[in-house]
Amino acid sequence: MLIAAALSVFLALAVLGVLAGDEMWRHRVIYACCALACAALLIGGLKHLGQTPGTGPAIILPIGLPWMAAHFRLDNLSALFMVIVNLGTLAASVYGIGYCSHLPEPRRVTPFFPLFLFGMNAVLIADDAFMFLVSWEFMSLASWLLVLADHKNPENRSAAMVYLMMAAFGTFCLLTCFGLLAGPDGAYSFPAMRGSLLTPVTGFLVVLLAVLGAGSKAGLVPLHAWLPLAHPAAPSHVSALMSGVMTKVALYGLIRILFDLHGHVSWGWGAALMVIGGITAVLGVLYAILQDDLKKLLAYSTVENIGVAVIGLGLALAFKDSGEKALAALALVAGLYHMINHSIFKTLLFLSAGAVITSTGERDLGKLGGLLKRMPWTGAATLVGAAAISALPPLNGFVSEWLIFQALFKGPSLPHWAMKFGVPVVGAMLALAAALAASCFVRAFGIAFLGRPRSKAAAQAERVPLTMRWTMTVLAVLCIILGAIPVTVTDALSGVVQPLTGVHFAVSADLGWPWLSPVSSTRGSYSGTVLVMTGLTLFVISILLVHRFGTTKVRRADAWDCGHREDIPESQYTGQSFSQPLRRVFCSSLFAARETVEMPEPGDLAPARLTVRVVDPIWRYLYLGIVRVVDVVADQVNRMQFLTVRRYLLMMFATLVFMLLVVAVRQQQ
Amino acid sequence: MSAILGQIGQIFLVVALAPLITGWVRLVKSRLQGRIGASPLQPYRDIYRLLQKEAVVAHSASWVFRTAPYVTFAAVWLAAAVIPTFTTNLFLAPAADLIALVALLGVARFWTALAGMDVGTAFGGLGASREMMIASLAEPAMLMVSFSLSLISGTTSPAQIIAFILGGGVGIEVSMGLSLAALIMVAIAENGRIPIDNPATHLELTMVHEAMVLEYSGRHLALMEGAGMVRLTLFMALIGGIFAPWGIAVPGANAVGVVVGLAAFLAKCFVLATGLAVFETMIAKMRVFRYAAFLGGALLLGLLATVFLYVSEAV
Numbered sequence: 001m002l003i004a005a006a007l008s009v010f011l012a013l014a015v016l017g018v019l020a021g022d023e024m025w026r027h028r029v030i031y032a033c034c035a036l037a038c039a040a041l042l043i044g045g046l047k048h049l050g051q052t053p054g055t056g057p058a059i060i061l062p063i064g065l066p067w068m069a070a071h072f073r074l075d076n077l078s079a080l081f082m083v084i085v086n087l088g089t090l091a092a093s094v095y096g097i098g099y100c101s102h103l104p105e106p107r108r109v110t111p112f113f114p115l116f117l118f119g120m121n122a123v124l125i126a127d128d129a130f131m132f133l134v135s136w137e138f139m140s141l142a143s144w145l146l147v148l149a150d151h152k153n154p155e156n157r158s159a160a161m162v163y164l165m166m167a168a169f170g171t172f173c174l175l176t177c178f179g180l181l182a183g184p185d186g187a188y189s190f191p192a193m194r195g196s197l198l199t200p201v202t203g204f205l206v207v208l209l210a211v212l213g214a215g216s217k218a219g220l221v222p223l224h225a226w227l228p229l230a231h232p233a234a235p236s237h238v239s240a241l242m243s244g245v246m247t248k249v250a251l252y253g254l255i256r257i258l259f260d261l262h263g264h265v266s267w268g269w270g271a272a273l274m275v276i277g278g279i280t281a282v283l284g285v286l287y288a289i290l291q292d293d294l295k296k297l298l299a300y301s302t303v304e305n306i307g308v309a310v311i312g313l314g315l316a317l318a319f320k321d322s323g324e325k326a327l328a329a330l331a332l333v334a335g336l337y338h339m340i341n342h343s344i345f346k347t348l349l350f351l352s353a354g355a356v357i358t359s360t361g362e363r364d365l366g367k368l369g370g371l372l373k374r375m376p377w378t379g380a381a382t383l384v385g386a387a388a389i390s391a392l393p394p395l396n397g398f399v400s401e402w403l404i405f406q407a408l409f410k411g412p413s414l415p416h417w418a419m420k421f422g423v424p425v426v427g428a429m430l431a432l433a434a435a436l437a438a439s440c441f442v443r444a445f446g447i448a449f450l451g452r453p454r455s456k457a458a459a460q461a462e463r464v465p466l467t468m469r470w471t472m473t474v475l476a477v478l479c480i481i482l483g484a485i486p487v488t489v490t491d492a493l494s495g496v497v498q499p500l501t502g503v504h505f506a507v508s509a510d511l512g513w514p515w516l517s518p519v520s521s522t523r524g525s526y527s528g529t530v531l532v533m534t535g536l537t538l539f540v541i542s543i544l545l546v547h548r549f550g551t552t553k554v555r556r557a558d559a560w561d562c563g564h565r566e567d568i569p570e571s572q573y574t575g576q577s578f579s580q581p582l583r584r585v586f587c588s589s590l591f592a593a594r595e596t597v598e599m600p601e602p603g604d605l606a607p608a609r610l611t612v613r614v615v616d617p618i619w620r621y622l623y624l625g626i627v628r629v630v631d632v633v634a635d636q637v638n639r640m641q642f643l644t645v646r647r648y649l650l651m652m653f654a655t656l657v658f659m660l661l662v663v664a665v666r667q668q669q
Numbered sequence: 670m671s672a673i674l675g676q677i678g679q680i681f682l683v684v685a686l687a688p689l690i691t692g693w694v695r696l697v698k699s700r701l702q703g704r705i706g707a708s709p710l711q712p713y714r715d716i717y718r719l720l721q722k723e724a725v726v727a728h729s730a731s732w733v734f735r736t737a738p739y740v741t742f743a744a745v746w747l748a749a750a751v752i753p754t755f756t757t758n759l760f761l762a763p764a765a766d767l768i769a770l771v772a773l774l775g776v777a778r779f780w781t782a783l784a785g786m787d788v789g790t791a792f793g794g795l796g797a798s799r800e801m802m803i804a805s806l807a808e809p810a811m812l813m814v815s816f817s818l819s820l821i822s823g824t825t826s827p828a829q830i831i832a833f834i835l836g837g838g839v840g841i842e843v844s845m846g847l848s849l850a851a852l853i854m855v856a857i858a859e860n861g862r863i864p865i866d867n868p869a870t871h872l873e874l875t876m877v878h879e880a881m882v883l884e885y886s887g888r889h890l891a892l893m894e895g896a897g898m899v900r901l902t903l904f905m906a907l908i909g910g911i912f913a914p915w916g917i918a919v920p921g922a923n924a925v926g927v928v929v930g931l932a933a934f935l936a937k938c939f940v941l942a943t944g945l946a947v948f949e950t951m952i953a954k955m956r957v958f959r960y961a962a963f964l965g966g967a968l969l970l971g972l973l974a975t976v977f978l979y980v981s982e983a984v
Contacts, residue, residue, distance in 0.1 A: 370789070372731045383733070383783075392776045393769055405768050405812070409819045412979070424975040427816055428968065431809035438775055438808075439801035442782045446797060451789030452729050515763055524825030530764040531747065538680075538750070539743040542892065546739075550720030550888045554735075559727035560884055561790035562871075573786065573794020581802035585961040 002044045006037040010118035017111030027100045035093035038086045045082030071127035076496045078124045081252045088245035088347045092237040098465030102358045108149045116142035128189040129178035140167040146238045159229035166226040173213030193261045210257040217250035219303045221280040222618045232295030236354025243302040244347035259500040270318030278429035280307030285436040294363045305342040329505035332497045334403030341396040348385040348475035359461040365575035367455040368448040374461040381472035386445040388479040390438035394532045396482035443578045452569040676760040683749040687898035688712035697946035724887035727788045737784035738892035741777040745896040748773040749903040755930035756918035762828035767815035785881030796880025806964035807858040813971025831914045847974035854967035856904040864955040909937030
């Protein structure tokens with residue numbers, strides 16, 4: 001009931017949003033109402049997770065096409081994602097209360113924001129393919145309109161165009177996928193699909209289409225191309241939702257199809273997903289390191305984190321097919337844990353990027369610097385988010401990566417040689433991605449928030465409104481809590497994975513509550529709780545020891561810098577110079593990164609220039625290749641526009657004969 | 670001896686011993702270079718002297734600069750507390766395994782790099798950028814070593830690995846040899862030793878770690894230096910414990926066992942420290958962009974160690 005009410009509130013708010021006009025308080029009220037509805041959904045999801053494992057009652061509503069009723073149902077998986085989604089949307093709505101007045105055109109954002117929230121939540125509770133796809137399109141189109149909010153910028157328009165095409169492609173794949181799952185009888189409700197038996201070929205196609213459809217929304221390489229264009233183009237609180245939350249809805253679709261509707265996915269698909277995940281993780285973070293635009297950097301880092309979560313899903317599929325149910329549960333819990341974590345810290349980081357843009361008007365790292373002193377709350381929250389996304393203990397990002405590593409390290413116990421050799425390679429990729437993510441966020445935080453301001457705008461940055469600061473602080477605290485009590489989270493997740501893997505995920509019982517030991521007590525264990533407590537104790541002891549044996553005197557002076565006294569902020573490292581070693585090591589062959597130096601002639605006072613050229617291989621060879629093929633085909637087809645009536649009639653006749661032949665041949669069989 | 674007592678002993682042992690090990694490395698190096706060298710106790714005096722001096726903090730520094738030394742030191746100390754030195758009976762042993770250990774060292778590095786960038790000088794950024802590049806290769810290499818060790822022993826926890834090896838679970842294996850080589854290479858990189866970084870250099874273009882802590886003075890510098898010393902001890906305990914676990918006290922050991930464990934740990938440290946000094950004297954520092962070859966080699970050795978395990982299993 002609560003959920004239905006909240007969803008109708010979203011629709012009503014969308015209508016009110018159109019009527020809001022230019023009065024800012026109306027926009028604020030709409031965001032506040034959104035926040036209330038999100039809180040209701042969050043509570044609904046949490047309540048369902050707290051109940052005994054099982055599915056809620058099916059609700060059938062007579063809406064939609066005349067001969068099709070709409071089915072809704074809340075089960076544990078939906079409830080979990082409802083929690084993930086509404087944590088993010090709640091944060092973004094509260095943030096929006098303060099943020100909406102800083103937008104250039106709030107009227108272009110407020111009506112679509114509740115629609116977007118409606119779409120994402122409706123996908124989660126849909127219990128038939130029709131409602132799922134309709135809600136999915138709601139989500140895609142509402143977010144597309146939000147990407148277009150700042151439509152005067154030509155870059156945003158082309159980003160929206162690419163996004164629309166990729167969204168159409170994704171929905172097309174999912175539509176076909178559900179068509180195959182439904183079979184010739186058109187059993188479009190999810191319970192009917194679960195029972196259907198698939199031939200090996202259909203089963204293969206279903207998985208392929210699900211991976212293409214949901215993967216393109218989630219941003220799996222090479223289908224990620226739209227994501228770093230579209231996510232940053234939207235207003236920051238919407239970017240946070242698209243990156244932090246909508247990608248999770250996409251992964252929900254993937255899990256729903258691969259673990260629930262499709263009865264039996266072969267281990268080969270698990271291995272393939274694992275490798276795709278590994279490649280996505282490494283490429284995503286390498287792209288992120290090369291970015292100077294704060295929001296683009298965050299969008300690419302989303303690609304990385306989706307890759308990490310997909311490694312967990314792939315492993316879970318491979319373990320499940322090989323009968324290792326306990327390990328499948330471990331890998332799935334790891335993947336889900338990472339999705340929760342990513343939704344929190346990515347939302348936090350995008351919101352902080354929004355705060356930076358609000359107070360400085362800049363999103364280019366090269367123009368920022370020294371913001372920690374001007375915006376202490378935002379800075380501290382961002383630091384927590386950056387540490388969490390870099391997988392540093394005791395924060396939440398580390399726990400999920402640790403669990404994925406534990407699952408990976410058990411991978412060689414599978415009988416297939418492809419897995420035995422694939423797992424170490426994917427392990428190396430995951431380790432590389434984690435280490436590079438730390439570099440990426442040291443760079444992003446260090447350049448934007450530390451050092452000296454690189455522009456006047458950064459030097460005069462103002463604090464942002466209270467609602468924005470609160471939201472970020474709460475999210476940062478959540479990063480700490482989810483890292484400090486990992487066992488509580490995995491216990492909550494075990495109820496979700498039980499119906500999907502057929503086994504209850506349990507941490508080893510002989511160590512007890514704060515010790516996370518997923519395989520056995522001797523296999524390797526971790527305790528965020530104990531680490532936090534011991535770490536804090538040692539931190540305090542070192543402060544006490546230093547102050548006991550040393551002085552507490554501090555003198556403020558100019559920076560020493562090996563004796564170079566200067567006042568030029570440009571002499572600091574920039575984003576480009578920071579990433580130069582990494583660019584040389586990792587990107588010279590992968591992205592054909594080249595540096596050219598133009599030195600002026602002796603005596604010429606012109607500045608020397610260093611030009612860096614980076615080629616995105618996927619965009620250049622895959623996407624532009626497709627564009628070229630489409631152009632050529634379109635040229636050919638274009639000729640058919642100028643035929644005589646006679647020829648058109650001939651073509652219709654030929655088509656008719658062909659169709660009849662097909663029918664005849666099929667009936668023969 | 671109970672696990673808690675062992676743990677407390679371990680926590681204070683690593684901090685108390687760390688300057689001595691660094692002093693010993695410096696002494697052996699000076700002797701090899703034909704100098705008399707300072708007493709191995711000199712690092713204790715240095716740290717005490719630094720603690721007495723006032724800390725100079727740049728005008729442009731934020732609270733990150735002043736917090737980083739404490740966080741760095743505490744993170745490295747915590748990491749050192751979970752690696753068995755003289756006993757495997759540690760209360761904290763189940764709290765962090767090898768993966769968590771890598772990540773704890775990552776915490777220290779994260780804060781040190783941020784501190785380097787905080788003042789807003791060119792050198793700080795230079796050090797942070799290079800350090801993160803080194804780490805982005807050294808961390809995966811270390812995780813690959815953990816992977817092959819976990820395949821051999823069935824666990825990622827250092828105390829359990831040591832127990833497994835002490836129990837005679839492993840013969841002489843190619844994979845162990847490859848892991849050892851990879852781990853030593855990682856240890857060299859993580860500790861900023863020659864040929865990756867030179868702890869004694871203050872030459873502008875070759876600094877990595879020193880460039881990040883250039884602005885530190887007084888007690889802050891003491892903590893940063895102390896963290897480096899504890900990190901060196903930690904890697905010696907890790908290498909000595911896993912690849913030469915003999916003598917370490919096991920759960921249920923009596924007082925004699927603990928004394929033997931302490932003596933064995935001291936002996937391992939001094940052998941490794943002497944080896945490090947000899948190695949550093951023999952070779953020259955590398956160019957910055959050759960690091961990738963060195964550390965990429967470590968990563969591949971780690972991968973090879975896993976592959977060789979399958980091969981030896983199949984044979």
